Amino acid sequence: MCLVFVCGEDERVVSRQAAPGACPYCGGMIQAMDVQTQWNFCFLPFYSKTKRRYHCTICTRSLVLQ
Template structure:
């Protein structure tokens, strides 16, 4: 028996943010502290949601550091 399960998407949504001291190590722009919600869906069915606080670049959007 073969079972296939495909990852359809993983979405990040920023609920709120405020400026943070420091700069992005990738692009050199400013950073912000954001409350993020990550949702993972398998085969169009929501499976996992996680809320966390992270330091995010304001220009390129990369997550610099994540807190639980």
């Protein structure tokens, strides 16, 4: 007997908006994105979380707040 677990992760951008400040690498504008992450187990929603991520619009680097 063999059991196969089908798990997956779906990411979806909920909203985008301009963030204050400039990119420390190139000086471009920073964009704040709210991303909803949803884990699925056998095609059923198991876990959902919304995160805010920051990206530069010119050099497309992911920025981390400290």
